[in-house]
Amino acid sequence: MDETISRVYVPSVVEEDGNTLGLGCFSSEEVAWQVLRAFLKKSEQMLLTKCSVVVWDIDIVGEEAMTVLSSMECKDCPVCSRRTFWIDVDNFSALCHGTACSAWIEENTVDPEIIDCGWPAIRFLKQNKSIDEAVEALFKLGDKLKSAGVERMANEKAENLISENADEDKPQTT
Ligand SMILES: [Zn+2]
Secondary structure: OOOOOEEEEEEEEOOOOOOOOOOOOOOHHHHHHHHHHHHHHHOOOOOEEEEEEEEEEEOOHHHHHHHEEEEEEEOOOOOOOOOEEEEOOOOOEEEOOOOOOOOOEEEEOOOOOEEEEEEEHHHHEEEEHHHHHHHHHHHHHHHHHHHHHHHHHHHHHHHHHHHHHHHHHHOOOO
């Protein structure tokens, strides 16, 4: 048998300005996913909106040559607020790729009516009746963390913030 490659797997990401970055062209789906996942760790440093893995059949003319295997959208993470929360739109699941976060949402493996969500850093785990409820649970957790953080920084930063705002409020004298 001839080992000619008949299909290739192409992972790509889309930046906020609409620019698409191709991440390569691979003979195995597994490698394509590995490359994509490794790249998504950089989503913290870039503003990405979408990503996908597409299969191309070789030597076929037209759009039938192309099949979208999976596509994901990037949103702000409900917990850490960074633009690192990747949502698989087709079979709903979501994971934050931000450092030290990994907030996630997934269908329960036993009961698909239940939507699980969690945040590994404090072993937070909650079962929800809907995706909306799961997202809300993560937002609530994020809010708690933020208010805790604000209290911690209050002493050192509050003074700076106040003086910065005071400067802005000064009328222009020139
Ligand atoms: Zn996060």
